[in-house]
Amino acid sequence: MLKVNEIDVYYGAIHALKKLSFEVEQGSIVTLIGANGAGKTTTLKTISGLLRPRSGSIIYKGTDITRIAPAKIVEMGISQVPEGRRVFAAMTVLENLEMGAYLRKDKKEIARDLDEVFDRFPRLKERRKQLAGTLSGGEQQMLAIGRALMARPSLLLMDEPSMGLAPLLVKEIFEIIKDINSKGTTILLVEQNAHMALSIADKAYVIETGEIVLQGQAGELMKSEEVKKAYLGG
Amino acid sequence: MLELMQQIVNGLSLGAIYALIALGYTMIYGIIKLINFAHGDVMMVGAYIGFFSVSLLGTNIMVAMIFAMIACALLGVIIEKVAYKPLRRATRIAALITAIGVSLFLEYTTIFLLTPQQRIFPQGAFPVHDYNFLGLSVSNKDIFIFISAIVLMIILQFIVKNTKTGKAMRAVSEDKDAAVLMGINVDNTISMTFALGSALAAAAGVMIGVYYNTINPLMGILPGLKAFVAAVLGGIGIIPGAMVGGFILGILETLVSGYGNSLYRDAVAFGVLILILLIKPTGIFGKNTGEKV
Numbered sequence: 001m002l003k004v005n006e007i008d009v010y011y012g013a014i015h016a017l018k019k020l021s022f023e024v025e026q027g028s029i030v031t032l033i034g035a036n037g038a039g040k041t042t043t044l045k046t047i048s049g050l051l052r053p054r055s056g057s058i059i060y061k062g063t064d065i066t067r068i069a070p071a072k073i074v075e076m077g078i079s080q081v082p083e084g085r086r087v088f089a090a091m092t093v094l095e096n097l098e099m100g101a102y103l104r105k106d107k108k109e110i111a112r113d114l115d116e117v118f119d120r121f122p123r124l125k126e127r128r129k130q131l132a133g134t135l136s137g138g139e140q141q142m143l144a145i146g147r148a149l150m151a152r153p154s155l156l157l158m159d160e161p162s163m164g165l166a167p168l169l170v171k172e173i174f175e176i177i178k179d180i181n182s183k184g185t186t187i188l189l190v191e192q193n194a195h196m197a198l199s200i201a202d203k204a205y206v207i208e209t210g211e212i213v214l215q216g217q218a219g220e221l222m223k224s225e226e227v228k229k230a231y232l233g234g
Numbered sequence: 235m236l237e238l239m240q241q242i243v244n245g246l247s248l249g250a251i252y253a254l255i256a257l258g259y260t261m262i263y264g265i266i267k268l269i270n271f272a273h274g275d276v277m278m279v280g281a282y283i284g285f286f287s288v289s290l291l292g293t294n295i296m297v298a299m300i301f302a303m304i305a306c307a308l309l310g311v312i313i314e315k316v317a318y319k320p321l322r323r324a325t326r327i328a329a330l331i332t333a334i335g336v337s338l339f340l341e342y343t344t345i346f347l348l349t350p351q352q353r354i355f356p357q358g359a360f361p362v363h364d365y366n367f368l369g370l371s372v373s374n375k376d377i378f379i380f381i382s383a384i385v386l387m388i389i390l391q392f393i394v395k396n397t398k399t400g401k402a403m404r405a406v407s408e409d410k411d412a413a414v415l416m417g418i419n420v421d422n423t424i425s426m427t428f429a430l431g432s433a434l435a436a437a438a439g440v441m442i443g444v445y446y447n448t449i450n451p452l453m454g455i456l457p458g459l460k461a462f463v464a465a466v467l468g469g470i471g472i473i474p475g476a477m478v479g480g481f482i483l484g485i486l487e488t489l490v491s492g493y494g495n496s497l498y499r500d501a502v503a504f505g506v507l508i509l510i511l512l513i514k515p516t517g518i519f520g521k522n523t524g525e526k527v
C-alpha cells in the first residue's frame with residue numbers, strides 16, 4: 001500500500017533521513033521504532049507532505065505522492081495523528097473533529113463517522129462543547145485519534161500515541177489501535193515504547209540516526225538480542 | 235451625570251470605528267504573527283473609494299461602503315500575496331519593515347495620484363439630524379456608524395465561529411502544521427483573513443469620512459496606530475479583545491477631549507499602550523502564557 005524508496009530528507013545541512021526505505025502492506029500494522037532523534041517524526045512528516053525529500057520517492061496505492069500537496073495526500077486517504085497530539089486547544093472537541101473531516105463533503109457520512117468516534121470515545125461525547133485545551137492528556141490523545149479518523153483514512157500514521165500517558169491509558173490506546181486496524185484501516189505506528197508497539201504490530205523496522213538498521217516480523221524482533229538490549233531494557 | 239453619559243454616547247461611534255480597524259490588526263496578527271502597519275492605509279484607501287463612489291457615481295453611503303469593502307478585500311489579498319507571502323519564513327523584523335514599506339507605498343501613491351489635499355465628504359451623502367433621547371443628544375451620523383459597525387461585527391463573529399472558512403482560520407491561527415494535516419489550504423485561509431480584515435478596515439474608512447467629514451492620504455496613520463493600541467489592549471490575536479479594546483479607547487478619547495483638553499486626546503492612546511505593556515502585556519483577554527506577544 002505504501003512504499004518508501006530511499007528517501008533523503010534534510011533540515012538545512014542536517015541529513016535527517018538517509019536513503020530510508022520501508023513498506024507498509026495493506027491491512028497491517030507496521031511499526032517504526034527508534035530512540036530520540038532517530039528520524040521517526042521526520043519520516044511521518046515526509047509521508048504527509050510537510051517535508052520534501054531531496055531524493056527518493058514515496059508510492060501510495062501505486063501513485064507517486066512524493067511531490068503532492070499535503071491536502072491532496074489527506075484526500076487520497078492518508079491521515080496523521082501527530083506527535084504531541086496537536087489538538088486545536090482553543091476550539092471545541094466537536095470543532096476539532098469537524099476539522100478532521102475538513103475535505104469531505106458527504107454530510108451524512110460525516111455525521112455517521114462522528115457518531116462512530118463518539119461511540120468509540122464516550123468521554124469525548126460528554127465533552128463535545130468543551131475546549132480541547134481543557135482536556136486531560138489521555139482525552140487529547142483520543143481526540144487526536146478521533147480527528148484523524150474523521151478523514152476516513154485508509155492509512156493512519158500515528159506518532160508516539162503513548163507519549164506521556166499513564167500505563168493503564170497506554171494499554172487502552174494500544175487496544176484502540178488494534179481495533180481501528182481490525183476494522184480495515186492500515187496503520188503505520190511510530191513508537192519509543194518498543195514493547196507495546198512490537199506486541200501489536202505485524203512488521204517492524206528499527207531506525208537509528210535516519211537509517212533502517214533492522215527489520216522483520218514484529219514477533220521475531222521482540223526476541224532479537226539487539227532489540228532487547230537497545231529498546232526493551234533487557 | 236448626564237454630561238458623562240453624553241460623552242460616553244459620543245465615544246461609542248468613534249470606539250466602533252477603532253474596533254473595526256483593530257479587528258483586522260488582530261486577525262492578521264493571529265494568523266501570520268505580523269503587525270500589519272499598512273492596515274490603517276488600507277482603511278484610507280477604503281475612505282477614498284467610498285468618497286468617489288458617493289461623489290462621482292452618486293451612490294448612497296451604504297453602497298459606497300460595500301464598494302469600498304469589496305475593493306479593499308481585494309487590495310488586502312494582493313498586499314499579502316505580493317509583499318508578505320514571500321517573507322513567510324523570514325525573520326519577523328523583515329516582515330515588519332516590509333509592512334512599513336507597504337504603508338508608505340499606499341500613502342504616497344495616493345498622494346501622487348490624488349494630491350495631498352484633503353477632500354470634503356459630500357454633505358448631500360449624509361444629511362445630519364440630531365435626535366434627543368432622555369436628554370441625550372445623538373446624531374444620525376453616530377447611529378449609522380454604531381449600528382453598521384455592530385452589524386459587521388456580528389457578521390464577522392458568525393463567519394469566524396460557524397463557517398468552515400472561519401474554523402479553518404482559527405485552526406491555522408493556532409497551529410499551521412496541524413491545520414495542513416487536516417487538509418486545510420493555509421495560503422487560501424491567510425488570503426481570506428486579509429480579505430475580511432481589509433474589508434472591515436474599508437468600512438471603517440468610510441465611517442471616518444462620515445465622522446470627520448474630511449479625508450486625506452495620511453488619514454490612516456493615527457487611527458491605524460490607535461486601533462493597534464486597541465488590539466493590544468484587548469489582547470492581540472483575540473477577536474473579542476479587539477472589539478472591547480476599540481470601544482474603550484474611543485470612549486476614553488472622547489472623555490479626555492470632553493473633560494480635559496482635546497490636545498491630549500491622541501496622547502491617551504499611547505499612554506494606554508504604555509500602561510498595558512507595563513501591567514498586563516497580554517491584554518485584557520490574553521492569558522499569561524509567555525508566547526502570545
Ligand SMILES: Nc1ncnc2c1ncn2[C@@H]1O[C@H](COP(=O)(O)OP(=O)(O)OP(=O)(O)O)[C@@H](O)[C@H]1O
Pocket residue numbers: 011014016034035036037038039040041042043083192
Ligand atoms: N525543524 C528541525 N530543524 C533542524 N533539525 C531538526 C528539525 N526537526 C528535527 N530535526 C533533527 O532531525 C533528526 C530527527 O528528528 P525527528 O524529530 O524525526 O526524531 P524522532 O525520531 O521523531 O525523535 P523523538 O522520538 O524525540 O520524537 C534529529 O537529529 C533532530 O534534531
Ligand SMILES: [Mg+2]
Pocket residue numbers: 040041042083159
Ligand atoms: Mg518524534
